Amino acid sequence: MRARTEELLPFALLLPAIVFLVLLIVIPMVQALFLAVQADSGELTTDYLNRMTVDTNFSDAWRNTLLLLVLIVPLQIVLALAMALLVHSRIRGHAWFLYVYAIPLAISDLAAGILWLAVFTERGYLNTVAQGVGAIDTPRVFLSFESFPSLLAAIVLAESWRATAIVMVILVAGLQLIPRDFFEAADLFGASRIRRTIHVVLPLLRPSLQSALIIRTIFAFQTFAVVLALAGRNMPVIAGEAYAWYANNRNPHVAAAYAILLLLFTMVATVLYLRVLGLREAEVKR
Amino acid sequence: MTARNWDRTLVYGGAFLLAAWVIVPFYLIALSAFSRPDDVFTYPKPLLPVALSTETMDFFLRSRGVFASVLNSIAVAVITIVLGLALGAPAGYALARFAFPGRSGFQLIILVTKMFPVAILSIPLAVTFLQLGLYDNILGVALIHTAMALPFIVLVTAGVFAGVSNELEEAAMTLGCSRFTAFLRVALPLALPGLAAAAIFTFVISWNEVFAATILTLRQRTLPALVLGALNDSPLYFKFAGGFFMVLPAIVFIFFMRRYLLNLWGAR
Numbered sequence: 001m002r003a004r005t006e007e008l009l010p011f012a013l014l015l016p017a018i019v020f021l022v023l024l025i026v027i028p029m030v031q032a033l034f035l036a037v038q039a040d041s042g043e044l045t046t047d048y049l050n051r052m053t054v055d056t057n058f059s060d061a062w063r064n065t066l067l068l069l070v071l072i073v074p075l076q077i078v079l080a081l082a083m084a085l086l087v088h089s090r091i092r093g094h095a096w097f098l099y100v101y102a103i104p105l106a107i108s109d110l111a112a113g114i115l116w117l118a119v120f121t122e123r124g125y126l127n128t129v130a131q132g133v134g135a136i137d138t139p140r141v142f143l144s145f146e147s148f149p150s151l152l153a154a155i156v157l158a159e160s161w162r163a164t165a166i167v168m169v170i171l172v173a174g175l176q177l178i179p180r181d182f183f184e185a186a187d188l189f190g191a192s193r194i195r196r197t198i199h200v201v202l203p204l205l206r207p208s209l210q211s212a213l214i215i216r217t218i219f220a221f222q223t224f225a226v227v228l229a230l231a232g233r234n235m236p237v238i239a240g241e242a243y244a245w246y247a248n249n250r251n252p253h254v255a256a257a258y259a260i261l262l263l264l265f266t267m268v269a270t271v272l273y274l275r276v277l278g279l280r281e282a283e284v285k286r
Numbered sequence: 287m288t289a290r291n292w293d294r295t296l297v298y299g300g301a302f303l304l305a306a307w308v309i310v311p312f313y314l315i316a317l318s319a320f321s322r323p324d325d326v327f328t329y330p331k332p333l334l335p336v337a338l339s340t341e342t343m344d345f346f347l348r349s350r351g352v353f354a355s356v357l358n359s360i361a362v363a364v365i366t367i368v369l370g371l372a373l374g375a376p377a378g379y380a381l382a383r384f385a386f387p388g389r390s391g392f393q394l395i396i397l398v399t400k401m402f403p404v405a406i407l408s409i410p411l412a413v414t415f416l417q418l419g420l421y422d423n424i425l426g427v428a429l430i431h432t433a434m435a436l437p438f439i440v441l442v443t444a445g446v447f448a449g450v451s452n453e454l455e456e457a458a459m460t461l462g463c464s465r466f467t468a469f470l471r472v473a474l475p476l477a478l479p480g481l482a483a484a485a486i487f488t489f490v491i492s493w494n495e496v497f498a499a500t501i502l503t504l505r506q507r508t509l510p511a512l513v514l515g516a517l518n519d520s521p522l523y524f525k526f527a528g529g530f531f532m533v534l535p536a537i538v539f540i541f542f543m544r545r546y547l548l549n550l551w552g553a554r
Binding site for chain 2: 013014018028086124131176225229243259262
């Protein structure tokens with residue numbers, strides 16, 4: 001009898017968490033699907049999906065979300081890789097550097113947007129410095145619809161600043177899995193720091209790089225408050241449209257359609273991630 | 287300079303440059319939050335703290351709804367921590383101590399929920415919460431924050447309990463403790479610092495969350511929901527003060543949690 005309770009104990013310990021996740025994630029997911037395709041009368045309809053796709057903001061939201069993704073993710077990978085390699089090289093004060101690089105991990109995208117707003121407003125710090133060094137004569141307007149490239153650049157910088165920390169932490173953890181001997185062996189053969197990084201470290205770090213890449217891709221689909229803080233409604237993105245349809249237009253159906261769209265893409269990326277993970281386990285065993 | 291010296295200069299120069307890239311925006315928002323409200327119109331901006339003032343922060347903290355929203359944010363975070371640890375710590379303990387069928391399946395669930403855009407589910411949840419009376423209620427916000435934090439809590443607590451030697455618990459059990467009292471008297475006290483770190487990280491997740499808090503509330507705003515809702519019609523200095531106020535606890539908390547950072551995202 002006692003042995004039996006011991007056997008069941010782990011399941012009893014897991015059960016509350018699983019039940020909770022089913023209630024708060026699985027059921028709402030199904031509900032979102034019904035909200036998107038079912039009218040209040042209970043009839044199935046494609047009205048809401050249509051309203052989403054014919055909306056003027058729809059194609060903009062799509063394009064902008066992907067544009068941000070394509071610009072932000074590579075920048076983050078490069079920055080995070082530099083940070084991770086520096087931290088991992090055990091330079092003096094590496095623990096301090098790790099802490100500093102990790103701070104934005106605890107910053108919301110809304111706060112990050114506001115922080116960079118102080119930099120990019122017309123009477124902000126970027127104009128002050130640029131004029132101070134003589135690069136411009138009069139303050140520029142960065143954050144208006146008319147200056148789309150600089151608006152985009154501001155959002156890319158703010159979001160890269162915030163979310164590079166997650167990538168960095170994943171890469172540092174990945175670097176720690178690589179045996180130190182590999183580095184020493186490369187040193188022994190006289191490899192320079194750069195050659196060592198390219199030929200020894202990067203290939204071994206590939207699994208971590210891949211998971212960081214996909215986690216960031218998934219998160220980039222949700223980019224929302226940082227855009228709202230810097231651009232207002234001038235730059236529609238998918239998550240922002242879901243919010244606007246719910247909060248401003250009071251239409252949970254179209255908002256749910258956007259939510260489903262976002263979930264769909266997340267799932268595609270997740271499947272990708274799991275495949276990468278399977279590959280990773282095989283590599284570890286090798 | 288020798289090649290070796292060049293190398294060192296390059297490495298340390300790069301490290302400090304990257305640190306500056308992270309720190310400078312914090313400095314600038316602090317500077318903005320602690321200047322006078324009128325100073326948002328000053329140009330060029332002083333780059334040094336020459337005219338510090340608490341007027342802007344005073345204005346922010348006395349603005350309508352700000353104090354209440356801070357209290358709401360704290361209440362939501364505390365409920366999330368209690369609920370999250372109550373649900374997540376047992377699961378973490380199970381992962382750390384037992385080999386059982388379905389273990390890797392559960393780990394997969396944790397991995398998937400870690401990346402899942404939970405916030406977006408606040409749209410269908412808002413409809414349900416309206417029927418349950420949980421709409422515009424801090425408990426409703428805390429529920430979805432718990433769903434977001436749960437995978438992280440499970441990961442951290444699993445790491446924490448794995449670090450507490452199982453032999454100590456087994457020794458207590460041979461001395462007559464039940465598994466539960468052995469856990470309570472031996473494992474729990476040793477795990478307490480790690481559990482505190484999990485609680486802190488949960489606080490950060492909840493304190494920062496914008497989307498769900500905005501969708502699920504109307505008057506019972508949390509601080510980020512209030513600031514987001516006011517973005518369109520609030521003066522710049524209000525936003526700067528709000529940004530600074532939201533960032534502050536995060537910096538402090540990440541300091542206490544720095545040892546566990548790699549567990550959160552590094553763990554597969």
